[in-house]
Amino acid sequence: MKRRLTATPGPSPSKQPRQDPVSCESCRKKKLKCDRNIPCGSCTTRKLHCTFGSHGTLPTSHSVKQGSQTAERPPLNNKAVSRPQQQAPHAEAQSSNRDDPLVTADWLETIVMGHRVPSAIPAPLRDELSQHSRVAVSQQNPSSGTLHFLFGSGRRASSESPASIQLPLFLPSRAEAMALFHFYFDHLDYQYHIIIPSRTKRDIEVIYDRSPGDELNLQHVALLFAIIATALFYQLLSTDPARLAEASGCEAAFLAGAALIQSDYIACPSIEGLQATMIIGHHLSIATLNPAVSSLFLHGSLISQAKSLGLHLVDSPVSKRNPNGGDRTTIELKRRLWWDLASYDWLLGFLSGPQEWTYTISPQQMNVKRPWNIEDEDIEKSEMELPLSQPTCMSYTLHRLRLAEVCREIVDSTASDHLQGVEIPYDRILSLDRKLHDAYAGIPSFFRFDQSSQRKFASLYRERPSIAWQRAFIQQGYHSRLCRLHRQYFVRGARDPRYSYSHVVSLQSARKVLEVKRIMDEEEPLFVPNSSLFWAVMHHVFMAAVILLIDVCFNWDDILAEKRKEEVLAACRMLSRAQQSSSVAREGVNAMMGILRKHWKQERRPHDLQSDPTATGRHDQSFEQVPQTRISLSKDAQTEVPGIDFSASDFGQIPLEDLWSEILDSSGDVGLGTPDWMDLLNELTNATAPPE
Known part of the structure; x- marks a missing residue:
């Protein structure tokens, strides 16, 4: 609660006529937005004397105290950071009713489905929500020091104009910046290796080593804020409240976008600016970001930015004749950035959603050599790359690219049939299956899970845990695509x-996806952050569990039915553990459970089954009339489907295993026809399509 402080006692506030405060004299002169506190946040940050004309000034002792809190920010993970005094119990009771819409709005903004639709929360409600986020930040220990540069000034950066915001005011201390950079490099960079650490570290150090009068390189600042946004998001995902991660990531991403806008990045792009947009585009949900900057991080925008830099022509004769093309490290970095975008583009083409069965980057419209399989520090020294059988920081990128190329070939082969509603001939499915298996056979031993490979490379996994983590990602990537390819049959x-081959391959691949997740959770080196924090991993796990569930329901009278039910429930328990450790997994699984139960309730037709034994193989025409699931903005946030009354909050209250047991127990009454369960799988994939 804001309190107005005055230099001398005055009449009772109840007797004073209400007069809205104006901006302080300093903010008026500098044409800055004043938060109208005494002293205001702008003057506090700049250590200026804050005056409000007739309102007087703050006592000097209080000004010094406020200034001391921002003069030297506490270092990362400083456990000595003091916490603000907690609000009195009666004050909390008075504000509880007022906070209900804030809780609902926050739930809508942070749910994992939020990246599928733009946010529509009114600005006043967002501002009030940001105050709650700042309170949550100040109560975190030891993270409060880490977030002080984002929230410590008492204002929200994203409420200002990105074209005029004073970016140096929001820079963290050097120690904080380097700690977040190292967290990003150690625990996130291995998924998309699009920075050269020594080069990026040098760019960050230049920001802090500059003289007071030197101009900031704003595109380097954008890269720093992009790294900060991603690192903070994953560092804080497991904290309570979980909205802290979303708020911190969005604020830092806004600052990255503001730096790009102020540097006129679209007209004058740079490698560092493109790296910044790609990092945020890969790791954060775009539609939850401030609309003023979110368009910079869209996939289509990333491709346009890369073309503006000429990355699709890196190895063309014209580029080679350009004397300003860059040194060997710069050229290799350009290749990495372009092929990362191409891989992502082709992987999206074989994933349900608006981009399904299409892609943007055509191999015929580019001239870019593949990145070398080489360590970063050897780019300038070596004259040739290493064989793919030897692990490097680029091994995962190159094998992910091979998977992406097969996905592009699948799109080329099947898009026309899918778009025309024609069933794909089975012999073509088998041909594409061979391509996936041939690519999978090319995976080196250090990316495999057989016992001999694990023993052989145990020391490598201890020295470079990122190799072990990449091994899990590449395995899940291949087996989930095999499931998707064969789902029609x-x-x-x-x-x-x-x-029968499609049935066998689908079950084998689903079981391998689940086994990989078990290895992620139980075997060394354990994922940091936990693999459950990556929704791409949990999405694959949920889809694999649904494949096993469908198999049980279509073979409920099989002699091994009980054993298969236990297998499904074991997968369900894996999802439950993920829900407990990750807000991302919790929200994502709840959303998918809503879709699953909607279809399941609709398809349980006991009367139809009794009257028509062939109903299990027929498409239910009434299914087309079922409205989409709705979420009401009530405190209970109930999910409603016509004729069915169940609450979305049930997923958080009823154990997930009980819900799946209910489905398994009623499996004999399920009447899913082939088109119906295909709709179910497509909707599950489309609703929560993960980044790759």
Whole structure:
């Protein structure tokens, strides 16, 4: 609660006529937005004497105290940071009713589905929500020191104009910046290796080593804020409240976008600016960001930015004749950035969503050599790359690229049939299956899970845990695509010997996806941050569990039915553990459970099954009329489907295993036809499509 402080006692506030304060004299002169506190946040940050004309000034002792809090920011993970005094119990009771809409709005903004639709929370409500975020930040220990540069001034950066915000005021201390950089490099960079650490570290140090009169390189500042946004987001995902991660990531991402806007990045792009936009585009949900900057981080915008830099022509004759093309490290970095965008583009084409069955980057419209399989520090020294059988920092990127190329070939081969509603011939499915298996066979031993490989490379995994983590990602990537390729013939394969291969491959791949997740959770080196924090991992796990669930329901009278039910429940328990450790997994699983139960309740037709034994193989035409799931903005946030009454909050109150047990127990009454369960799988994939 804000309190107005005055230099001398005055009449009772109840007797004073209400007069809205104006901006302080310093903010008026500098044409800055004043928060109208006494002293205001701008003057506090700049250590200026804050005067409000007739309102007087703050006593000197208080000004010094406020200034001392921002003069020297506490270092990262400083456990000695003091906490503000807690609010009195009666004050909390008075404000509880007022906070209900804030809780609801925050839930809507931070749910994992938020990246699929733009946020529509009114600005006044957002401002009030940001105050709650700042309170949450100040109560975190030891993270309060880390976040002080974002929230410590008492104002929200994203409430200002990105074109005029004073970016140096929000820079963290050097120690904080380097600690967040090292967290990003150690625990996140291995997924998309699009920076050269020594080069990026040098750019960050230049920011802090500059003389007072030197001009900031704003695109280097943008890269720093992009790294900060991603590192903070994953550092804080497991904290309570979970909205702290979202608020911190969004604020830092806004500052990165503001730096790009102020540097006129679109007209004058740079490698560092593109790295900044790609880091945020890969790791954060775009639609939850401030609309003033979010368009910079869209996938289509990233490709346009890369083309503006000429990355699609790095190895063309024209580029080679350009004397300003850059040194060898710069050229290799350009290749890495371009192929990362191409891989992401082609992987998206074989994933449900608005981009399904299409891609933007055509191999015929580029001239870029593949990145070398080489360590960063050897780019300038070596004249040739290492064989793919030897692990480097680029091994995962190159094998992910191979998977992406196969996904592009699948899109080329099947897009026309899908878009015209024609069933893909089975022999073509088998041909594409061979391509996936051939690519999978090319995975080196250090990316495999067989016992001999694990023993052989145990020391490598201890020295470079990122190699072990990449091994899990590449394995999940291949097996989840095999499940997706064969899903059209999966159920038919259980009854028709002509398609039995699809049934077998789908089950094998689903089980391997679940086994990989178990290894992520139980075997060394353990993921840091936990693998459950990555929704791409949990999305694959949920889809694999649903494949096993569908198989049980279509073969409920099988002699091994009980064993298969236990297998499904074991996968369900894996999801439950992830829900307990990760807000991302909790929100994502709850959202997918809403879709699953909607379809399941609709498809349980006991009367139809009794009257027509062939109903299990027929498409239910009434399914087309089922409205989409709605979320009401009430405190209980109930999910409603016509004819069915269940609450979205049930997923957090009823153990997940009980919900799946209910589905398994009623599996004999399920009447899913092939088009229906295909709709179910497509909607599950489309609603929560993960980044790759």
